[in-house]
Amino acid sequence: MAMNINTATYDDLLLLENIGKSRANAILQERSKKKILSIQDLKLIPDIPENVWDNLVDTGKINFEPEEGSLKFNHEMQEYVRSLQENLRDKDKQLQSFNAAIEEQGQEFKTQMTGIEAQHQKNIAEIHMQFEEKLVNMQNQFKDNMEKEKVFREEREHHWNKREKELVQKHELELKINQMAPSGIYGKDPTLSEISVPSKTALLKHQTIPIKEEIKENKVPTVTKNQTTEDRYVKSSIEGPLTPKMSTFDGKADWRPYFAQFCHIVQTL
Structure with missing residues (x-):
């Protein structure tokens, strides 16, 4: 009966031709790494010539069929790995979508902030312009009022000077009349x-x-x-x-x- 190389124990491996203790330990270490061994995996083990494995296979002393439980476990592991990979792909898609949404929102926010800043600058410019116009109008109004006040004072002074002159003349005339x-x-x-x-x-x-x-x-x-x-x-x-x-x-x-x-x-x- 052929020995299953993937289920053989340490003692079973010692029973094989040209397999000693060191080679049996090397086979077990390689199998613990890869779980399931193939003829190519065995030929890559150091210190074991390839023809040793060829003779064992040709004589039917070993085979590489995994046991049923191992196949089921491997299938479940593969399904689990596949599920994890799909989840990772989904998560990656979600992450990409989330990043795209964040980037889009960031771009929209940047556009909004640019618009707000432009509107703010426009409002400030309009307010500054209105203030400048109002200030100029106030200055012009003040200047006009000062000119009007100056004209009014001059007219009033002229009027009072004229009135005073008339009163003086009238008084002098009355004095002359009273004298004559x-x-x-x-x-x-x-x-x-x-x-x-x-x-x-x-x-x-x-x-x-x-x-x-x-x-x-x-x-x-x-x-x-x-x-x-x-x-x-x-x-x-x-x-x-x-x-x-x-x-x-x-x-x-x-x-x-x-x-x-x-x-x-x-x-x-």
Whole structure:
């Protein structure tokens, strides 16, 4: 009966021709590595010539059939290995798909971030532009307001200067009028209401003195009995024409017509 080289024990191997202890141990070590040996595996074992195995095979002393349990185990192992390989392939596919999804999401995220950054920069530029425009508008508005304020001040100053000049002229005119035609004579002077009665009398006396002196100076001399007509003519020609007679102011009517008449008479003198 042929010996199954894959199931033979150490003692069984010693029974084979040209197989000693060292060669039996080498066969067992090789079988423990590869689980199942073939003729090619046996010929690769060191220190055992190939013709030893050829003779054993030719004489039918050994064979390489694995036992049934070993075949079943090998089949299960192969199925298990195949299953592991399939699982690894599936896991690899899943990993590749996951990596692709991550890369795609990363690309989308990068695109979104690029868009967000661009929009952010655009918004900042718009805000900066709006701020610059608003600042320029505020500066222009402030400049316009300052110009308007300057013009307004100049106009107001011109107006007040003009008003002040008019008031000064009016005051000077009133002073001249009061000097030429005192209101105490030709009308009611508001300032007299604040003066006592003796002061009013003194003021009237003071105002009438220049007029009396002026009338006295311009008084036409009367003709005496000793003067001839020629003397009267010559003296009258030298002294000028007679002074026109002025209407008498009654103190009740408007004094301005009398004042105008007085000014006319003064100019004719």
